Amino acid sequence: xxxxxxxxxxxxxxxxxxxxxxxxxxxxxxxxxxxxxxxxxxxxxxxxxxxxxxxxxxxxxxxxxxxxxxxxxxxxxxxxxxxxxxxxxxxxxxxxxxxxxxxxxxxxxxxxxxxxxxxxxx
Numbered sequence: 001x002x003x004x005x006x007x008x009x010x011x012x013x014x015x016x017x018x019x020x021x022x023x024x025x026x027x028x029x030x031x032x033x034x035x036x037x038x039x040x041x042x043x044x045x046x047x048x049x050x051x052x053x054x055x056x057x058x059x060x061x062x063x064x065x066x067x068x069x070x071x072x073x074x075x076x077x078x079x080x081x082x083x084x085x086x087x088x089x090x091x092x093x094x095x096x097x098x099x100x101x102x103x104x105x106x107x108x109x110x111x112x113x114x115x116x117x118x119x120x121x122x
Contacts, residue, residue, distance in 0.1 A: 062070070
């Protein structure tokens with residue numbers, strides 16, 4: 001009985017190995033790759049178009065909770081934008097004040113650099 005059970009399973013395994021070896025030959029893999037790439041692009045494009053149609057038809061409306069969360073996020077974004085703008089202004093003012101404290105005038109430094117550049121050209 002042991003030989004009957006395992007003898008037949010050995011044949012099945014041997015047949016499966018032969019099938020796998022036949023499928024995974026380089027020629028067949030190349031052919032599968034050549035056809036699978038455009039096929040996946042076509043299927044992906046089709047899926048994308050279906051989702052776009054669902055969105056146009058209003059099939060995926062946002063729930064009240066999602067709308068509330070979206071409004072809160074937009075509000076926080078606006079607040080952060082204003083804070084960053086304020087921080088930029090403060091930093092620019094500090095930079096100008098520091099240069100004045102050191103005895104430098106930004107405009108005079110620029111004028112001196114321009115004068116040097118003009119003198120080097122002549």
